[in-house]
Amino acid sequence: xxxxxxxxxxxxxxxxxxxxxxxxxxxxxxxxxxxxxxxxxxxxxxxxxxxxxxxxxxxxxxxxxxxxxxxxxxxxxxxxxxxxxxxxxxxxxxxxxxxxxxxxxxxxxxxxxxxxxxxxxxxxxxxxxxxxxxxxxxxxxxxxxxxxxxxxxxxxxxxxxxxxxxxxxxxxxxxxxxxxxxxxxxxxxxxxxxxxxxxxxxxxxxxxxxxxxxxxxxxxxxxxxxxxxxxxxxxxxxxxxxxxxxxxxxxxxxxxxxxxxxxxxxxxxxxxxxxxxxxxxxxxxxxxxxxxxxxxxxxxxxxxxxxxxxxxxxxxxxxxxxxxxxxxxxxxxxxxxxxxxxxxxxxxxxxxxxxxxxxxxxxxxxxxxxxxxxxxxxxxxxxxxxxxxxxxxxxxxxxxxxxxxxxxxxxxxxxxxxxxxxxxxxxxxxxxxxxxxxxxxxxxxxxxxxxxxxxxxxxxxxxxxxxxxxxxxxxx
Numbered sequence: 001x002x003x004x005x006x007x008x009x010x011x012x013x014x015x016x017x018x019x020x021x022x023x024x025x026x027x028x029x030x031x032x033x034x035x036x037x038x039x040x041x042x043x044x045x046x047x048x049x050x051x052x053x054x055x056x057x058x059x060x061x062x063x064x065x066x067x068x069x070x071x072x073x074x075x076x077x078x079x080x081x082x083x084x085x086x087x088x089x090x091x092x093x094x095x096x097x098x099x100x101x102x103x104x105x106x107x108x109x110x111x112x113x114x115x116x117x118x119x120x121x122x123x124x125x126x127x128x129x130x131x132x133x134x135x136x137x138x139x140x141x142x143x144x145x146x147x148x149x150x151x152x153x154x155x156x157x158x159x160x161x162x163x164x165x166x167x168x169x170x171x172x173x174x175x176x177x178x179x180x181x182x183x184x185x186x187x188x189x190x191x192x193x194x195x196x197x198x199x200x201x202x203x204x205x206x207x208x209x210x211x212x213x214x215x216x217x218x219x220x221x222x223x224x225x226x227x228x229x230x231x232x233x234x235x236x237x238x239x240x241x242x243x244x245x246x247x248x249x250x251x252x253x254x255x256x257x258x259x260x261x262x263x264x265x266x267x268x269x270x271x272x273x274x275x276x277x278x279x280x281x282x283x284x285x286x287x288x289x290x291x292x293x294x295x296x297x298x299x300x301x302x303x304x305x306x307x308x309x310x311x312x313x314x315x316x317x318x319x320x321x322x323x324x325x326x327x328x329x330x331x332x333x334x335x336x337x338x339x340x341x342x343x344x345x346x347x348x349x350x351x352x353x354x355x356x357x358x359x360x361x362x363x364x365x366x367x368x369x370x371x372x373x374x375x376x377x378x379x380x381x382x383x384x385x386x387x388x389x390x391x392x393x394x395x396x397x398x399x400x401x402x403x404x405x406x407x408x409x410x411x412x413x414x415x416x417x418x419x420x421x422x423x424x425x426x427x428x429x430x431x432x433x434x435x436x437x438x439x440x441x442x443x444x445x446x447x448x449x450x451x452x453x454x455x456x457x458x459x460x461x462x463x464x465x466x467x468x469x470x471x472x473x474x475x476x
Contacts (some may be wrong), residue, residue, distance in 0.1 A: 028193025040216025
């Protein structure tokens with residue numbers, strides 16, 4: 001390595017210590033990093049947010065993870081590539097540029113922290129890059145390897161990423177072997193997820209003794225917080241599985257690798273095993289290209305499942321919204337029905353009042369006719385002026401007064417009848433409109449739900465929805 005080679009001035013000892021947690025994805029690296037944080041080691045400022053996959057947190061830096069993804073992309077590989085990372089890339093101008101950025105990222109995440117934790121499973125394959133960056137940053141590197149039973153990792157990857165279990169074993173072997181080989185020249189120790197869950201205090205003491213560390217917060221001081229943090233719900237798959245989902249044993253490379261790591265956790269690392277691990281790594285290197293097709297198929301299927309899962313969620317949301325719309329339409333129809341009933345009642349009242357007014361108008365007309373006949377009889381009686389003079393004056397005055405009153409009452413009743421007729425027409429129109437809107441809302445809701453349930457996407461994703469329901473019932 002040239003551009004990424006260490007540049008430390010050996011006359012000035014580093015004043016900062018970087019604890020790098022190395023382990024494959026889904027191997028308990030988050031649990032270990034969280035414990036180290038509780039013991040007082042600084043965690044990155046830009047922490048990755050928790051998720052369903054890690055409800056208590058990943059304890060990774062968003063900046064470092066993003067930089068690692070860019071680094072892998074520039075080198076033309078992915079984290080799930082079963083082949084070894086091309087070591088020649090570390091000496092390229094692109095690596096030198098990213099190395100400068102890595103130092104800036106370290107400063108932003110850790111500042112002047114004397115002891116801090118770095119954790120991202122991608123570092124298993126990029127350790128030479130980050131040891132060079134930390135050297136420029138002025139931090140000495142200490143390595144904590146952790147692993148988890150290979151079949152448990154494969155099961156977790158199958159659950160969260162839909163990877164084939166056999167492909168998960170290949171990735172587990174790749175990460176563990178690369179991390180072990182590239183860290184031999186560094187102070188390091190080995191532990192496991194099972195050991196951490198069984199007795200985290202013993203693991204903390206082992207790390208401190210092996211790497212010559214003093215925890216800023218002792219295990220006794222951090223005990224309550226760590227015990228709560230390491231609750232058993234952290235384990236999505238409990239215990240170390242000896243066999244695969246169909247009872248199959250581990251393949252020879254993974255089995256021998258797991259045996260060596262277990263011995264190192266229990267009894268300590270022995271250099272005599274390095275040749276065995278080198279042989280296993282060479283075997284994986286030679287067979288790596290054979291897994292290209294499996295890798296591509298697995299990742300492609302995982303992406304398809306993720307896409308279909310997203311589609312199911314989208315369709316479910318659409319159906320939920322359609323049902324909400326239908327419910328609102330039903331509520332609106334109910335409200336319209338109430339309005340219709342109220343307006344129908346008002347219309348009935350108006351019709352009764354109109355009937356009463358019509359009767360009153362008819363009675364007034366009949367009274368007018370009687371008065372006219374009385375006037376006619378009076379006019380006939382005028383032939384005897386002396387006998388009828390007084391009566392005529394009195395009757396004429398009364399007829400004129402009553403006629404005026406009846407005219408005014410007739411005009412009022414006519415006006416009220418016209419108003420009631422107009423109000424009745426408006427109520428009938430509102431009633432017809434409300435009924436039409438109610439019927440339209442009910443037809444729209446029923447049509448929307450029928451279209452959604454009859455859609456191709458809904459039918460195609462039916463099996464996946466069924467599997468998701470079963471998985472949710474079986475999920476611990």
